[in-house]
Amino acid sequence: MPADLHVISPNPDSVRSARFEALVLPCLDAAYNLARWLARDNADAQDVVQEAMLRALRYFDSFHGSDARVWLLAIVRNTFYTLRTKTPPGSLHESLDEDAHTLVDGGPSPETLTLLAVDVGTLQLALERLPSPLREVIVLRELEECSYKEIAAITEQKIGTVMSRLARARERLKAELAHHPKEVRRHDV
Amino acid sequence: MTCDDARLLVHAYLDNELDAAQSATMIKHLRDCTACAASYDVYGRLRKALAQPGLYRRAPDALRERWSPAQPAASAAPASPRRRRAPLAYAMAAGFAGALLLTSPAWIAGLRQDGGGGNPVVAEAISSHIRSLQAQHLMDVVSTDQHTVKPWFEGKLDFSPRVKDLTGEGFPLIGGRLDAIAGRSVAALIYKRHLHVINLYQWPADASATASSEEQRHGYTVIRWATEGMHYVAVSDVSAGDLKQFVLAFQNDAGTPTARSPP
Numbered sequence: 069m070p071a072d073l074h075v076i077s078p079n080p081d082s083v084r085s086a087r088f089e090a091l092v093l094p095c096l097d098a099a100y101n102l103a104r105w106l107a108r109d110n111a112d113a114q115d116v117v118q119e120a121m122l123r124a125l126r127y128f129d130s131f132h133g134s135d136a137r138v139w140l141l142a143i144v145r146n147t148f149y150t151l152r153t154k155t156p157p158g159s160l161h162e163s164l165d166e167d168a169h170t171l172v173d174g175g176p177s178p179e180t181l182t183l184l185a186v187d188v189g190t191l192q193l194a195l196e197r198l199p200s201p202l203r204e205v206i207v208l209r210e211l212e213e214c215s216y217k218e219i220a221a222i223t224e225q226k227i228g229t230v231m232s233r234l235a236r237a238r239e240r241l242k243a244e245l246a247h248h249p250k251e252v253r254r255h256d257v
Numbered sequence: 258m259t260c261d262d263a264r265l266l267v268h269a270y271l272d273n274e275l276d277a278a279q280s281a282t283m284i285k286h287l288r289d290c291t292a293c294a295a296s297y298d299v300y301g302r303l304r305k306a307l308a309q310p311g312l313y314r315r316a317p318d319a320l321r322e323r324w325s326p327a328q329p330a331a332s333a334a335p336a337s338p339r340r341r342r343a344p345l346a347y348a349m350a351a352g353f354a355g356a357l358l359l360t361s362p363a364w365i366a367g368l369r370q371d372g373g374g375g376n377p378v379v380a381e382a383i384s385s386h387i388r389s390l391q392a393q394h395l396m397d398v399v400s401t402d403q404h405t406v407k408p409w410f411e412g413k414l415d416f417s418p419r420v421k422d423l424t425g426e427g428f429p430l431i432g433g434r435l436d437a438i439a440g441r442s443v444a445a446l447i448y449k450r451h452l453h454v455i456n457l458y459q460w461p462a463d464a465s466a467t468a469s470s471e472e473q474r475h476g477y478t479v480i481r482w483a484t485e486g487m488h489y490v491a492v493s494d495v496s497a498g499d500l501k502q503f504v505l506a507f508q509n510d511a512g513t514p515t516a517r518s519p520p
C-alpha cells in the first residue's frame with residue numbers, strides 16, 4: 069500500500085507563513101467580492117474562494133510581484149472559470165459583439181435621469197444580468213477600484229480591451245436601468 | 258475629438274486613465290458638446306451609484322475563520338498536539354495535500370473517517386488534478402496517439418504504463434504527464450470527456466493488491482483500483498457515472514499489452 073502521507077513536518081516555514089498571512093489573507097474580502105459577483109451565489113462563491121486560497125497557498129512561492137491582491141484576484145477568476153467548466157472565459161465574444169447594436173446611444177433620455185434614484189437592489193439585479201466579461205470589469209473597477217492596468221493583469225487582456233469592455237458594460241448598465249428600472253429578470257450567462 | 262471618440266474616452270476620463278494631453282482635449286470637447294457633457298454627467302452618477310457599500314460582498318465569517326491565522330483548525334479532527342497549531346503553519350509545512358487536509362475540514366473530514374492508508378492518495382490525487390488544470394501544467398507530451406504517448410514515458414519512469422486511446426468510447430486520449438503521488442513518480446494520462454478533463458494516474462502495485470473504491474469530494478469523483486500489478490486512480494469533475502464508464506472502458510480495452518517493467 070502507498071506510504072502514509074499524513075506525516076507533517078514539525079518545522080513549518082514560519083517566514084513563508086507570515087508572508088502569506090501578511091500579504092494574501094488581507095485580500096480575502098476582495099477575493100470573495102469578485103467570486104460572489106462572478107458566481108452570483110453564496111455557496112458557490114465560498115467554494116471558489118476556498119479553492120483559490122488553496123491554489124494561492126500552493127503557488128505562493130511563484131508570487132514575486134508587488135501586489136498580492138492583483139495576483140490573488142487573477143487566481144480567483146481562473147478558479148471560477150475552471151470550476152464552472154461550462155463556458156471558457158473567451159467564448160462570450162460573439163454575444164458581446166451581438167450586443168454592440170444596443171450601444172448606440174445619444175445622450176440622456178428622460179429615463180436615464182432616474183439613475184439617481186436607483187436603489188441597491190435594482191442596481192444589483194442589473195449588474196447580475198450583465199454577461200460575465202462585462203460584469204467582472206465593472207466589479208474590478210467600481211467595487212475593487214482597480215486601475216485599468218490592474219484589471220488587464222487580472223483578466224489577462226490588453227488595456228484597450230479593458231477600456232472598451234468597461235465602456236460597453238456601463239452603456240449596458242445604463243440602458244438596463246433606464247429602460248427596465250423595476251423589472252426583475254434573471255437569466256444565466 | 259469626435260463624439261465617437263469621446264463616447265469611449267469619456268470612461269477613461271472618468272477613471273482618470275487619460276494622459277494630460279488627452280484629458281485637455283476631453284475637457285475641451287465636454288465644454289463644447291452638450292450631448293457628451295450630459296453623457297459624462299450620467300456616467301458620473303452611475304459610478305457614484307455603484308460605489309454604494311451595499312454592493313460590496315464581504316467574506317462570510319465561516320470563510321474568514323477558516324483562513325484566520327490565529328485560530329486552530331475549525332474541524333472535528335482529533336486534538337493531537339500537532340493539530341493544535343495554526344492551520345496555516347501546517348498547510349505551509351505540508352504542502353498542498355496538507356493544505357487540503359487541514360483547511361477544508363468540511364469535505365476532507367470524510368477522507369479521514371474512512372480509515373485506511375489510501376485516503377491521503379485521494380486527497381493528493383484531487384490536488385494534483387486541480388493543479389493540472391492550471392494552464393501550463395496539464396501535459397508534458399501532447400498527443401492523441403497512444404503509440405507516441407507510451408514511448409514518451411520510457412526512461413522517465415521505472416515502469417511502463419498502460420496507455421490506451423478510448424476515443425471510440427467517448428474518452429479521447431489527449432496526452433501524458435509525469436506526476437507524483439504517494440511519494441513516488443507516477444504516470445498521468447489525460448483524457449477528455451466533452452469539455453472536462455480526466456486524469457488517470459498509475460504506478461506499480463504489489464501483485465496481490467486489488468483494492469478498489471469510489472469517492473466523491475468537493476465536486477470531484479475519484480475511483481481507485483488495482484489490477485495486474487498496477488495502481489490506478491482516476492480523477493475528474495465529470496459525473497460519477499461518466500467516470501465509472503471511463504474506468505470500465507479502460508479496464509475492458511485490450512489496448513497495449515501490460516508491461517510491468519521495461520525489458
Ligand SMILES: [Zn+2]
Nearest residue numbers: 260263290293
Ligand atoms: Zn460630443
